[in-house]
Amino acid sequence: MKVIDHINQAKDTLISFEVLPPLKGRGIEALYNHLDPLMEFKPAFINVTYHRSEHVFKKNADGSFQKVVVRKRPGTESICAAIMNKYNVDTVPHLICGGFSINETEDALINLHYLGIDNVLVLRGDAAKNETSFEPEPGGHKYACDLLKQVVNLNSGVYLEDELKNTHKTKFCIGVAGYPEKHFEAPNMAADLQYLKSKVECGADYIITQMFFDNAKYYAFVKACREVGITVPIIPGLKPVYNRKQLNVLPKTFHIDLPPELSVEMEKCKTDAEVERVGSEWLLYQSKDLKQNGVPVLHYYTLGRPHVVANVVKEIV
Ligand code: FAD
Numbered sequence: 001m002k003v004i005d006h007i008n009q010a011k012d013t014l015i016s017f018e019v020l021p022p023l024k025g026r027g028i029e030a031l032y033n034h035l036d037p038l039m040e041f042k043p044a045f046i047n048v049t050y051h052r053s054e055h056v057f058k059k060n061a062d063g064s065f066q067k068v069v070v071r072k073r074p075g076t077e078s079i080c081a082a083i084m085n086k087y088n089v090d091t092v093p094h095l096i097c098g099g100f101s102i103n104e105t106e107d108a109l110i111n112l113h114y115l116g117i118d119n120v121l122v123l124r125g126d127a128a129k130n131e132t133s134f135e136p137e138p139g140g141h142k143y144a145c146d147l148l149k150q151v152v153n154l155n156s157g158v159y160l161e162d163e164l165k166n167t168h169k170t171k172f173c174i175g176v177a178g179y180p181e182k183h184f185e186a187p188n189m190a191a192d193l194q195y196l197k198s199k200v201e202c203g204a205d206y207i208i209t210q211m212f213f214d215n216a217k218y219y220a221f222v223k224a225c226r227e228v229g230i231t232v233p234i235i236p237g238l239k240p241v242y243n244r245k246q247l248n249v250l251p252k253t254f255h256i257d258l259p260p261e262l263s264v265e266m267e268k269c270k271t272d273a274e275v276e277r278v279g280s281e282w283l284l285y286q287s288k289d290l291k292q293n294g295v296p297v298l299h300y301y302t303l304g305r306p307h308v309v310a311n312v313v314k315e316i317v
Contacts, residue, residue: 001090002118002173004205006044007233007296014297015313016235018047020304021073028082034302035087037310041317044297045090046083047121047208050076052099054129077108081115091117092175095151097141098125098134105141105150106160113154113170121175121208122148122199133185144176145199152203176200178207178234180221184255193228206232208299211239211250213282214259215289236290239301240308241279243272276308284312291316 006014017038022030035046051073057065080091093112100108112120124144127134134142141147151174153159157167176199179192186192196207207230212218215236222234241250247263250256258266262282269275287298298316300309 002171002205003045003090003092003175004173004233006090007206010044010296013291013295014044015041015317016043016045016047016297016299017309018049018237018299018301018303020049021051021075021079024070024072024074028079031079031083032086034304034306035083037306038302038313039087039089041310041313043089045092045119046087047092047094047299048076048080048083049073050094050096050123050125052096052125052128077112077115077117080112080117084116090119092119092121093117094121094123095147096123096125097136097144097147098128099137100141101137101139102141102150103139103160105147106154109151109154109170109172113172118171119173119175120151121177122151122204123177143195145195145202148174148176148199148202148204155203173205174203175206175208175235176204177210178221178225179210180212180217181210181256183210189224193224193230196225197228197230200230200232204232206235206296208235209237210254210256211237211301212256213241213262213286214257215286215293217257218290219293233296235297235299236295237299237301238283238286238290239303240276240283240305240312241266242276242305242308244269244275280308280312283308284315287312287316 019034053069053071055067056070058068060066076093080093083091122144136142151172154170155172157169159167178196182189182192218236225234244266247266265278266275269278290298302309
């Protein structure tokens, strides 16, 4: 079932989770162990992130270095199918521009369609680790909007080979990313909102936000979206904080702020367990407030901390 249908048919705020594919070399059991404690909350859907290949330098026996391509977390599409099969829940694979030619993207979409997956979250992806800024693959898409248009075309039966006749239409429900604290490359919030609006005008059904820790920023973002004419559901993305390193890592990696009330409380903690307690309390406070304000879905980035998320969700369902 499509994410947008879940939202339209819901009588209350829904719950959804986001997981990473297991690291290469680990079995899918690691992911099932991660999801098992979360399934009692009946998530409407589960997102699975996409991780592109990276170049790394391996040292040879003679001291020279060799550039090799590694993909640490393969398998997004098949993991979605496996989760659907095991838990009978809808899944949302993330699909990125980075590393894909448009032909490879079409093949990936056809595979997803054959697997019975009706949803995709369409993203640009970040710069590869060896690049200073995002570089599209030769013959690939530069912006999420361009990738989105390819999905919309396939939904209309328009494939890259235009000689194909009487083609099958896919039926993907399309989500896109939004940034309550602005995407770090956008010159200003107004420009970022216009690009977001064009993603919706091109066919996005809903938006999922980057994580935020100050609900006021989410509410201001929703208001600003509505003012520029973006009417689709805007799903808040939520993440637990559980160690002190995140005080620096999260702002640096995701270009977001942690509110002083949260960072001051975290600084006072003496152990990781205390930090995790403070982080859980904050996540619960955010979740309750968002639910009271009628958000369509609470989307949790579970990222290695399913028990923290489970303890919070238990209090709000
Ligand atoms: P875009 O919408 O293409 O925007 C990128 C930048 O370009 C923005 O600054 C925007 O303002 C600007 N822009 C957009 N269109 C135009 C235009 N036509 N002309 C000029 N400027 C333009 N990354 C992964 O690699 N894998 C994942 O699984 C993943 N999951 C994510 C899930 C969520 C919910 C979020 C919020 C992010 C996720 N990311 C993921 C990270 C994401 O790929 C990065 O944030 C990336 O830098 C931007 O992606 P986007 O889809 O928002 O890009």
